[in-house]
Amino acid sequence: MSGADDRSLKALIAEAGLRLTPGEARRMLELLRRDPTRVEATIFDTMWSEHCSYKSSRWVLKQYLPTESPWVILGPGEDAGIVRLGTHDGVEYALVIAHESHNHPSQVVPVEGAATGIGGIVRDVACMGAEVVGVMDALRFGDPDGARGSTVREIVRGVVDGIWQYGDALGVPNLGGDVFFSPRYDENCLVNVVALGLVRFDRIVRSRVPEEARREPYVLILVGKPTDETGFGGAAFASAVLEESAEGQRGHVQVPDPFLKRVLLEANRAVLDWLHREGVVAGFKDLGAGGIACASSELAAAGGLGMDVDLDRVPAAREGYPSEVIACSETQERFALVVPERVADRVLQWYNVTFALPEVYDGARAAVVGRVRSDSRYRMLRGGLPVCDSPVEVITAGIEHRRPERPRPRGGAPEPLPPVHDHEALLRKLVGTPNLASREPIVRFYDTEVQGRMVIRAGEADASVMAPVPGSKLGCALTVDGNPWWVAADPYWGTAHVVCEALRNLVAVGAQPVALTDCLNFGNPEDPEVFGDFGRSVRGLGDAARALGPDGPGGPPIAIVSGNVSFYNEGSSGRSIEPSPIVAGLGVLDDWSVATTGALKRRGSVIVLSGARQDRLGASQLRHALLGKTDGSIPDLDFERERRRIYAALEAVRRGLALACHDIAEGGLAIAAFEMALGGYASQGIGLQIPISGIGDPPGMSSEARLYSEAPGFLFEVSKEKLTDFLALFERSGVDATMVGRTLEEPRFRLLDGGRPLVDLDLETLARIHAEALAPMVE
Amino acid sequence: MSAVLLSRLKITDLTAWTALETGRRLLGRDHTLDRLAREQLFLFEPEAGGNADVFEGVLGEAVRHSNFFVNPNKESYRFLASSERGAEWRPPEGAWGILTRSRDDTRDEGLLQRLLREHPLRGLGAIRKARVWWLWTRGPGGGPDVGRCYAMLGVLRDSRTGLLVNPHGESALLIEGAVRWEKVERFLIEPAPAFRDAA
Amino acid sequence: MARAAVVQIPGVNCEYETARALEAVGLEARIVRWNEPDSVWSGFDAFVLPGGFAFQDRIRAGAVAAKLNAVDRIASEAARGKPVLGICNGAQVLVEAGLVPGFRPGHVELTLAPNRAPRREGYLCRWVWVRAEEGPGREWFARGARPGEPIPVPIAHGEGRFQTADPEVRRRIQTDGLVLFRYATPAGAPAEEYPFDPNGAMLQAAGVTNAAGNILAFMPHPERALWLRQVPIDMAGDWGERRRAAVGTWGSLEGPGPGRVVFESLAARLRPRAAIGARA
Known part of the structure; x- marks a missing residue:
């Protein structure tokens, strides 16, 4: 690669099936100071996808969004944000929240796509040591009565099926969410998911190799489904424009399995309890985009140490996968755990014997697959030879693109509204339009009651309210909002209104707003007008979050503790979706009975x-x-x-x-x-x-x-x-x-x-x- | 004559895997269950006195070019128009099958209405649904020993015997070798016979 | 104190709130994994198979779980007169294992077929009303429920329609009073149509027992109606009135909900037995 010109670089990248730009490939060479191995190239390709790297958005987010407040324990950066809930019986509790999108997969395979969305967000919250107590989804679909109505309706049905089939089986109550229909989602639906968890302060687990690993040997345990080729290239897929032919996307289909996930969560609970009782400090992370490579390198980098991962020890669905597939595939239902070597056998026993993972799913198990290094080198080995070898900070350094912003030209004077002569006929029509009709037919598929924590459920009020800690007065409330038509009309003020609406929904049930999460769904960021929408939307979000804290602009903001950016939401016709920031609002109640x-x-x-x-x-x-x-x-x-x-x-x-x-x-x-x-x-x-x-x-x-x-x-x-x-x-x-x-x-x-x-x-x-x-x- | 659609998952079929594992435990040591596959069968029945060729063109398009019945990202299918399906239905090489249907009317009225809404077509009287289990077994003699394996894995009698069919909700047709489509049609169309556990 | 086992089969997901429900009525509850040693089961006075998706409802709801050794062990304990409560998925397991109605021990005489209602297929989550009938299960699971009293409870199932293909089984279930709970209207009349009859079950059955009455297969989730706060604020009828009147009063909302009657009945039935056991 070194010395190649743009054209031959492009050809090399395409031949390898990667999506790096020539500029990015040069940066990779600069960082590595040599040609990459295939595994390394795949890792960079994945880690530098928009989905994993936030390469276009990070600097904008950092500049404008408030992320700290007295309620915040952990802001953006790990898999989920953590917020104070309160004290009950002398125990301090916190809420864990994460917010993601799963848009492209849901357009292509609606049932599996939406289900995998729920599965992924649940892992994000679970890996902080929390019990997942609710999920919520914000759905954006095309016009069900429009030119592509038939496809839209198929997608609606599939997405709803995916959400209930996964969430109900996992035993996590659905806290509702919202649904919005607009023709600009015809070719690119949005499935945004929020998960909420409950954790005791003293049981929070971080997604990093702990300090203790400097004093005794630590190993990396991979647990869950055997690694296969499903979802290989998934992060890059999430960051690409959808092509017309759904046929071409099939290699990316991830197969969700809430049944295995449920057993895994039970086993995790037992293992984390045991580690806590033994006084052992562990690191824990879910495997999502970028698979083993992403999870293990980020665990290591966050702890300032290195790691050796032995790809031959990764339980695989069959033999003979190329190293880059094992390293980067996005096989669902997996977690990574870093524990002292002395307890590794006991941890494996919990998973493989006590919870009998291999009997529950063909090939599922926990296995030691790596070892923490005392330096900061990150290696992946196959057949004893390194197939990736680099300082860990090079792998996780990320990349940045400063994209130009351009405001959209203003449209002409809007056509005036005709006068309404028959208000009764109008109201009858409006209450049956897709955006205003009852969500009851959808919600009736969702289990709102499992876990028994519900106080006010989906559809009953502006936000859902739960009593998360049994026997306690402490309550929490969750809402999700985003009116795309408003944001399209005015990205700054439209987004500010979204924040206001989220807060109004929380206080309407008597909850004190304490945090926000955002999922920013936009079109192609390389289009300056799309990026202009993005920039103005983020500013509106940040300004509203600062202005609407209980004490106003001088006081603490309603901090944004977690979130996600989803770009390239456009169909093959090149028409992008409406700029769609979706904001979740989290509130707490000292006494949920007022709700x-x-x-x-x-x-x-x-x-x-x-x-x-x-x-x-x-x-x-x-x-x-x-x-x-x-x-x-x-x-x-x-x-x-x-x-x-x-x-x-x-x-x-x-x-x-x-x-x-x-x-x-x-x-x-x-x-x-x-x-x-x-x-x-x-x-x-x-x-x-x-x-x-x-x-x-x-x-x-x-x-x-x-x-x-x-x-x-x-x-x-x-x-x-x-x-x-x-x-x-x-x-x-x-x-x-x-x-x-x-x-x-x-x-x-x-x-x-x-x-x-x-x-x-x-x-x-x-x-x-x-x-x-x-x-x-x-x- | 009806048209037939058979679809199956091409991503991992976890239900088939669980059925395989559970079936192996039930069979014991003398019998082997090598493989198990699951298909969904749709029977498209013309209106009384009509022919399937009236709607097969539009229906075939809906099967091939929409995700209404089959999502090509995760499923494969065989669409057998009335003129193409032949007189008999043959199990896959080396397999025998259990065709199961609900004891209720097998017509899926909701699915029919939805199809007519999404892909308007004329002359279709009913869509009937059934499930097919294909099994590859081996008995002590090396042959499939269908009789014994069907008794152990087919219709549920007690917690030790039977698995794939609960006779109080479903009725079953054993497919051992080629079966005439007319027989399949009759099995799906006629009311399920009353059931009484004879033991 | 009587001890109840909450049976954790892979894929079950209501074990924690079910254990809390048992504890709330004064029973000792322990969550017991499906693969614990056989000897564990005889140490319990009662068994609850909680809701969820055992083995993901693959093949049919309850079909795979019914074959577990643990279910055999529990059947043996039930034959000695110990109570078994199967809630939702647990009910599906009991039916698939031939424990309900169990006229001929071990034989499968029922199914829980896919819900059938006009214009509403598939999985259904909603609050419904049930009423307790007279029958051998009453002293175990419905003591204290007034005849005809409408009890709101949530359901969440796709396969909840009790059905048998054997007319003799149906006749005996009816004549022996084995339908302990029937779906009802908010006023307590037997439910005749959707949504009060949510799934088309024979005899509007929401819960069916064995002939001895000590095994109940119950499709609704009484453990999700254990506290008043769980009742929807905007529900019609007495329980809705109580719920609305209690807004702002934590103590009342943390008080008993309509589903508690099932667990209280079980606890009341177990109390003297456990006391006798303790003396011996």
Whole structure:
């Protein structure tokens, strides 16, 4: 390779089946100071994929995202972030959270792709020593009624199947998530997954060779499925544009197995317990992208030591795999453990005898495959000879690309919305559109109850709430959000709104926001406009996270503790997805019993609105329903006003001043009110009436804007007895709060304007349209 | 005459592996279970009085060019149009089979409706589903000893005998050598016979 | 204190909350691995096969697990009169092992077939209502449940439809009162249609016992309805009212939920036996 020009380098790289650019190949030669072996070239190719290296994004993320706060124990950098939960019975607990995408595999093999996504994120959390207590997924699909609707519907069905088949079998409750449909996901769906874990402070395990390895011999144990060729090249696949022919992708299909995973997690639990009892310090890491090479080199580098990995000792599904396949394949359901040599046999016994891995899966087992070195050299051996030999920091050094950013040209003046003559017909239509219809047909496949920790489950409120520690008052809440139309309309403010929505969802259930994670899904970063969207989106995310901490811009931020960047989300037509930052919000509750849902609870209570309606209907669900367009201007956002509103709502829910609280998001006030009415109708047959005359600023705005503006805000249900206290709290916080309606004895949904009913429908009819719209796609 | 689709996983079939391992334990030392494979069978039945050739063209396209029935990234298939399927269905070389169907009506109405929605076609009366297990066995004499192996691995009787078919939910057709498609059709179309464990 | 074994077959995933449920009613619970020595099983007074996906439900739910040696051992203990509760996947194992209804010992007389409901195939997770009927299982698993009282519990299964192809088996299950729990409406009437009847089981059976009543195959998950907090806030009926009224009161929410009646019944039935055992 040395001395080759760009063209012959390109040819050499292509011949080896790699995706490095000539520039990257030169950098590799510079670092190695010689030609690479095939294994080394494959390792660099994998480690320098966008997926593993964050080569385009890292410097942007580092510059703009806050990652530290008093709640954070461990920020981004390892497999998952760790956040303080609280103390119960003298034991300190923490929450572990990770957030990933599994987009391309889900487009190609939806069931296995989505399942592998769940499997991977669960490993990320488990390898910190945590018990995985929940998963959540954010799904973005194409237009189910569009030109490629048939394929889209196949993918929806497959992804939902993959999620339930893996998660339910693993025994991890599904905490919900969100689903958004838009034509720009036709050729490239998004499957983002979040996993949440619970761990005692004193049981956190790090993904690194421990300090103790400087004082006694440590070995590397590989445990799980025997290594095979599945997923070889997977990281590079995740970083490539999808080609039209799904036929060509089959070598990358990873085969998930929740059954083996469940047994592995049980065995891990027993092994980590035993190591803890014996006072042995271990390092633990999951095997994901880049396989053994990535996991072992990162474990070593994080501990500042080197490692020898003997590829001949890796249990393989069959004989004769090339070294680079053993080194880099992404075979699922594997973990790597670094332990003192003196306990290695005992650890192997736990896995291979006590939990009988070889009987559970053909060829599964734990085996010693490597040894920690006292220097910082990293070697892989085959037949006793090195097939990779380099200082470990060279392997893990990474690479950086500074991509140019260019703002997108602004579109022309948006076409005005036609006036709405029949609001009842409009509402009936809207509640059955894919983006606003009930998620119930999907959620009914997901096990929300396993582990018995649930307090408020998917679909009941704006966030899910759990009681993670049995017998304790400590609670946690999780939500995931991201409105791609808004971000496409304005990457900076659209992303800032996403953060606000996540926080609103947390406080609506009475949870204090403590951390965020992000998965940033974009198109090809080599396109300056795509990278411009990315840069502005990250700035919006960072600014919002700093501005919305409980004490405002001077105080601690809501830190971003984990995340992922997914580029090259575009189909063969070259059309990229909408810029799609997806944000998960994590909250904690000192006492989970305050948590409540958004459903109406009582006859004769009052509805209060906080958050003025704005005459901005760009990128709204209404605009899409009336014109099929998603352009235009999105609502204004004032960070300080939003911060005060968010924390006033938190206090109201915590103090029990609100019977119900629901965030206003897609579909605006009308849809938020409808969703509140649905729950009250289901449990007690009550209804809701809202006169909209008094709403809006300026007062003269159209009924369409009052009803369907998606400007940030909340609706509350407040009992008459608590109304004075409720309003006083908001006044003291300097936040608007207006009485806008009341609950009804009868199950009707009424929206009045100047005494004239715009909508007066029975809830049964609306509920049926809403409930059944998505059913044909999954049932 | 109906059209037939047979599909199987080309990625690892973990169910087949577990069935193989469990089957080996049940058989004991005198018998060997060398291989076990699993296929999904779809029978496409024309409307009363009609012919499958009315819909086979569109159906074949849906099988080949969409992921509705088969995802080529993970599955392989054989689509046998009514004119191509021949009179008989032959097991793979060296194997015998167990065709199992639900005791309920084998028609999958939901699947049919979904197919008609996604790939509109005319003349298709019903889609029926069944599962096929192919087994490669050897008995003490060196032959497959189908009788004994079927008793041990086929219809469940008690916790020691039978595995692949629970007779209270499914009924089974033993496929020992070539079987006429008409027989397969009758097995799938006619109501499952009442079952009474005779022992 | 009576000791209950929670049987950990590979792929089971409800063992921890099931053990907590047993402890909450005063039993001693231990999670016992499928491959522990045969001698371990006789040391327990009761056995619970928890929910999950034993062997990933490969071939059929429960089919592979039913062949385990551990299940044989538990069957022997049950024959000595010890109670066995199979929850969801555990119920599927008991049926596949021929323990329920067990008219002819060891013979498989039932199946748990794939759910069948209009327009809803496949796996189904939701809260349903059941009611306890009269029968030999009542003194073991439903003491304290009032006749016709609707008990909300969640289900999560794809193969939950009790069915037999043998008309004689069906007749005896009915005449001997072996359907201990039936799916019901929120008002406590027998469920006639989806979603109250979630899977189309014969006789709307949610739980079936053996003739002695000491073995119950129960498809819903009572261990997931052990505390009031687990009841959905927006559920209709009495339990929903209680749940809503308790928001903000941790002590009430941490109090008993509707599914506890099954475990309390088991504990109550075991108490005198264990006491006798202790004296001997």
